Amino acid sequence: MSKPQLGHCLTIVLACCFAVLPLGAQTSTNGTQSRVVHTDPAKYRDAPKVHGGAGTLSYTGLLGPEDFNVNLIFLHRGVLQPKSGIGHHFHNQMEEMFVIFDNKAQFTIDGRTAELTGPAGAPCRMGSSHGIYNPTDAPTQWMNIAVGSVRGRYDAFDIGDDRVGVPLDAKPIFMNMKLDTSLLKPMPGLHGGKGTVQYRRALGPEVFRTNWGYVDHVAIPPGASLGCHRHNLQEEIYYVISGKGRVVINGETSAIAAGDAVPIRLRDAHAFENHASDVLELMVIGIALEKGKFDSVDVPLGAPTP
Numbered sequence: 067m068s069k070p071q072l073g074h075c076l077t078i079v080l081a082c083c084f085a086v087l088p089l090g091a092q093t094s095t096n097g098t099q100s101r102v103v104h105t106d107p108a109k110y111r112d113a114p115k116v117h118g119g120a121g122t123l124s125y126t127g128l129l130g131p132e133d134f135n136v137n138l139i140f141l142h143r144g145v146l147q148p149k150s151g152i153g154h155h156f157h158n159q160m161e162e163m164f165v166i167f168d169n170k171a172q173f174t175i176d177g178r179t180a181e182l183t184g185p186a187g188a189p190c191r192m193g194s195s196h197g198i199y200n201p202t203d204a205p206t207q208w209m210n211i212a213v214g215s216v217r218g219r220y221d222a223f224d225i226g227d228d229r230v231g232v233p234l235d236a237k238p239i240f241m242n243m244k245l246d247t248s249l250l251k252p253m254p255g256l257h258g259g260k261g262t263v264q265y266r267r268a269l270g271p272e273v274f275r276t277n278w279g280y281v282d283h284v285a286i287p288p289g290a291s292l293g294c295h296r297h298n299l300q301e302e303i304y305y306v307i308s309g310k311g312r313v314v315i316n317g318e319t320s321a322i323a324a325g326d327a328v329p330i331r332l333r334d335a336h337a338f339e340n341h342a343s344d345v346l347e348l349m350v351i352g353i354a355l356e357k358g359k360f361d362s363v364d365v366p367l368g369a370p371t372p
């Protein structure tokens with residue numbers, strides 16, 4: 067979701083063993099229901115020693131480059147098993163961000179390591195290095211987002227450092243975001259929607275070197291909605307952190323729940339509503355066709371896509 071102008075509104079390479087992970091999701095353009103991708107832990111695959119890291123990562127691919135016109139490489143969802151992580155490595159033609167939704171993990175960016183408590187994340191900009199390690203005895207719910215400078219091109223250079231037992235900074239010496247609902251601000255009638263939605267831009271375009279534009283955090287209370295709007299210059303992924311609701315895309319409605327990912331393509335008229343009893347909490351990833359160029363156009367619900 068483009069930030070309102072106030073009022074306006076893996077594929078992980080396993081030491082050269084795997085190439086881009088094939089999608090297991092339904093992403094047909096024929097209807098909204100087939101577009102919503104559900105997180106299914108039964109489809110997770112175990113990947114030991116990812117990028118030379120410790121232990122085992124369990125994950126699956128939710129979305130890939132074939133789902134977008136912009137340069138998304140992948141959206142992965144999985145679990146950092148206890149005493150497990152992803153080893154220290156570089157990306158020189160892409161950017162990546164690890165996100166944790168619970169528990170805690172030790173994030174490394176450019177050789178500096180600090181512990182973050184979920185829900186939180188840390189972007190690794192193009193040309194930088196990163197890794198992550200779960201030092202606890204419980205699994206950590208994890209997500210990985212990758213955006214390339216070249217469409218569909220993944221790159222990695224492993225350092226051979228599992229980051230186990232490294233010194234920790236008391237505070238992170240790297241950019242990070244907290245998906246803390248207490249940081250959200252009220253936005254009445256956002257995009258013409260009902261009630262008051264809570265909103266915050268957690269990361270903006272100045273953070274990234276690729277066309278990755280933003281990460282927004284949204285909470286829709288019961289009975290409220292994020293009004294119908296479209297984008298001509300960027301595409302988005304809405305990921306449901308918690309709660310239940312409905313998404314309307316180009317006039318078609320589908321139920322959504324925690325763990326679902328919804329791709330929003332160019333000129334898709336989209337809206338979200340909360341008809342349930344709990345807050346519908348969303349993370350929104352925006353990626354531009356051209357760096358730094360974004361738009362948002364409010365449209366009547368059910369209007370035809372131009």
